[in-house]
Amino acid sequence: MEENDVIRALASLAQSHRLRIFRLLVVAGQQGLTPGALGEALALPAATLSFHLKELSQAGLLSQQRLGRNLVYRAAFEQMNGLLAYLSENCCQGEACLPMQAKPCC
Template sequence: MPEEHVIRALAALAQSHRLRIFRLLVVAGLDGLTPGALAEALGLPAATLSFHLKELSNAGLLSQERLGRNLVYRADFAQMNSLLAYLSENCCQGQDCLQPKPLDCGC
């Protein structure tokens, strides 16, 4: 994934409403959600939701499909996986990653 796409995707997700929208769409899977269902779940006005959906779409994180009279939005899992792969590409310098040690809380 080109760096400019990574920056655009991370910038789009760096806003609380957009992050919540994207996470809901990931949970919805391939069924996706309509704007009405998203607005109801998040308590967002239609205009606000529309703005955030446009930003996520422009970042390549969402797909949109018209089904009859409804629009259905879905997370673009290929883009999400490309972003995650980019972020972890050189994880631990090619060595097996170690699990973080639990914090010693003194219990």
């Protein structure tokens, strides 16, 4: 992942509504959610939700698919994993790190 992509993704997630939207979509998995379901879950007006979905999409963190009359949004897991890999690339000075250790390595 390129540094500019990382900056764009982190900037997009650095807003409470967008972070909450993204986390809901991660939980939803490949099933995804419609804007109506997202708006209802987060109590966001349609125009506000649309703005935030556009920002997350432009950062590459969401995908969108039309199913009949509905749009379905999904978290872009490959992009999310690329972001996490970039952030932890030099963790533990290159040594293997076990995620659930009592004492974190980093």
